[in-house]
Amino acid sequence: KGKSLYNIRPKHDSGIKAKISMK
């Protein structure tokens, strides 16, 4: 259970996650 290999930020309304979740 090492440290995370990626950074997490708050989800942004114009970010890719928001775009994809609308698909």
Added chain:
Amino acid sequence: GGGSGGQPEALSLEEILRLYNQPINEEQAWAVCYQCCASLRARRGETPTARLGAAAAQLRVWRDGAVTLEQDGPDRPPPPAADKSGRLHCTEMEVIESLGIIIYKALDYGLKENEERELSPPLEQLIDYMTNATETDGSRDEGYDALDEGVEDDNDDKEEVEAIHSYKDVMKLCAAHLPTRSEAPNHYQAVCRALFAETMELYTFLAKIK
């Protein structure tokens, strides 16, 4: 708990994610994307007969490093045979969009709804291109047969891809991510082969503990 002899030849991406209980890393995302587009290109005559969903269960990583995208499993009711335009199968770009969504979700696995993973700009751009593919240009939907059969000729692989119209464009972007583009087939196959092998190792280890 399976027997000792018969190991599976392929694992679904969903099984891999569940087993590790963590998202795939960026290198695996590039590799899965490249390998899947390579197999889709090879099977272009067999376009899926119905619109694909975008579930990790549909994507399979094989022992030899191949990656395939299957239609929905038997547990899901088949979607209507034709979509609103009356087409009986997915276009290449619809398949690319599904693949982009599957890969993004695998990178996002386990994150909360209000959290977003910071991706490297080239990978984010790749997924962005893939998932917007159906909006950018629908004009080449069905006309690929005669258009780019010369793809094994690498001469045009040095040009920059600014939009995705085909599996080949996706593969070019994935190859451009590497220091040497010609290494792409071997490198990405090796990454996927390792993903399968490491997952099987973990599976076997966990089974032994049980």
